[in-house]
Amino acid sequence: MPTIKDVAKQANVSVATVSRVLSKADTVSEKNTQSVLDAVEKLNYKPNALGRYLRTAHTKTILVVVPDITNPFFSNVMKGIQTLANQREYDVLVMDAEHAHFDSMKCFDMLEQKQVDGLIMLTSRVDQNSLLELGKQHSIVLACEYLEGTTIPTVSIDNVSASRKMTEYLIDLSYTNIAHITGPLEAVLGIDRLRGFKQALQTKDIPVKTSYIQEGDFSIDSGYNVMFKLLSMEDRPDAVFAANDEMAMGAINAAKAFDLRVPEDIAVVGFDDIRMASMFTPQLTTISQPTFDIGQKSMSLLLDLLNKEPLTQSQFVLEDTLMVRDSCGHYLTSKDDTESPV
Structure with missing residues (x-):
């Protein structure tokens, strides 16, 4: 299995340059960037997720909690989330709140322990006090449902x-x-x-x-x-x-x-x-309901939170028909x- 050193050798650049290219930094010349990308493709190099986490403290993974994974309503919401996540190179984990062994505290712990970068809740039927407290410290978006008086960004219809x-x-x-x-x-x-x-x-x-x-x-x-x-x-x-x-x-x-x-x-x-x-x-x-748009907007808001972007509003109400x-x-x-x- 090729390593980052192999890529650097193939591209005739330093390991640090390869790392900057893979992290999409804009400080590498176009020529060296292309050399690295060509070497990655030729060697079929796959960046190590654990190594990336140790370098950046980001997993590039988000967690989505679905109230009932068998309900077809949520499939298109998930499609909207997944589409934007893929574009931004994030992986998506899904938890089913209807599962017999589901425990909302487990998904909250995953966020606390930095096993995932952010959380999208498609249900508010969890320990709400814990959710609100967690939202003060971590990146969380609530979609489809909402909580009264919360500062957690929300996407839904009226x-x-x-x-x-x-x-x-x-x-x-x-x-x-x-x-x-x-x-x-x-x-x-x-x-x-x-x-x-x-x-x-x-x-x-x-x-x-x-x-x-x-x-x-x-x-x-x-x-x-x-x-x-x-x-x-x-x-x-x-x-x-x-x-x-x-x-x-x-x-x-x-x-x-x-x-x-x-x-x-x-x-x-x-x-x-x-x-x-x-x-x-x-x-x-x-x-x-604009299910795809709800999913995509919730993922977009989560990305803004992860990137420390200021939000112009916290509640988004989309149009129904x-x-x-x-x-x-x-x-x-x-x-x-x-x-x-x-």
């Missing part, structure tokens, strides 16, 4: 506004008995989307029926089970807004088990616009039966 927009759209389609399958109500996403739902009803002077608000856990199974409960009521809803697409799909499957047609007998809408939303039958009306498809029944009152963003 979940309250998006949920209110979806509910108002259902009301504009003349639905009046609208139920809501919430996310976990100990989590900010579940709370915010429920808040937007209630705001829309109150703005339109529609009573909020507590029996129409049922808690799910963002899984297809919970969507199915909660929808089964809603459809077993004597006064069943005429529309259901699920707080994510997987629960909406579970709800549609439950409606089919009751021999109900969606949307002719009952409308169902979701949130997130995962890839399957436009492939499901019926195609799902949902809130589309209401995607109108068949499951809301819009075509029952409109001639336009094509998918359309609102």
Whole structure:
């Protein structure tokens, strides 16, 4: 296996010059830089990660904590993170917060012990006091979810506004008995989307029926089970807004088990616009989040923190889009039966 000394000999420069070229310093002449790069390619030299860390105290590795790695919503967020990380030559480690052996303190320890340079949290469902304290000393970005009153940089959409927009759209389609399958109500996403739902009803002077608000856990199974409960009521809803697409799909499957047609007998809408939303039958009306942009922006912010760049703001709210498809029944009152963003 070639060493840095072999590269220096091949390029006819000093080991220090090779080191400066590999660390992308701008103090090496163009001629020597090219000689080193040619030697690296010819010898197929791979820099030693441990040696690099000992020289620079940087691992060139970041850690991303995902709330549920099986949830397809996070795949495109991860793609946005990974794309920019690759461009900047960072490696990405992933931890699944849903794993039976996950311990948030372990990922915090990795940062404290400098096993990774920075941390992107795609969930706030961890020991929040420890997270806030860690954020004062280390490079951390929170994406998709947020914490009230934190200085940790955050990237998300406005979940309250998006949920209110979806509910108002259902009301504009003349639905009046609208139920809501919430996310976990100990989590900010579940709370915010429920808040937007209630705001829309109150703005339109529609009573909020507590029996129409049922808690799910963002899984297809919970969507199915909660929808089964809603459809077993004597006064069943005429529309259901699920707080994510997987629960909406579970709800549609439950409606089919009751021999109900969606949307002719009952409308169902979701949130997130995962890839399957436009492939499901019926195609799902949902809130589309800019998942790739969320991932890329969170990685960009983390790089700024790592490079000690001053941040002009700490909270970034990206735009969401209401995607109108068949499951809301819009075509029952409109001639336009094509998918359309609102």
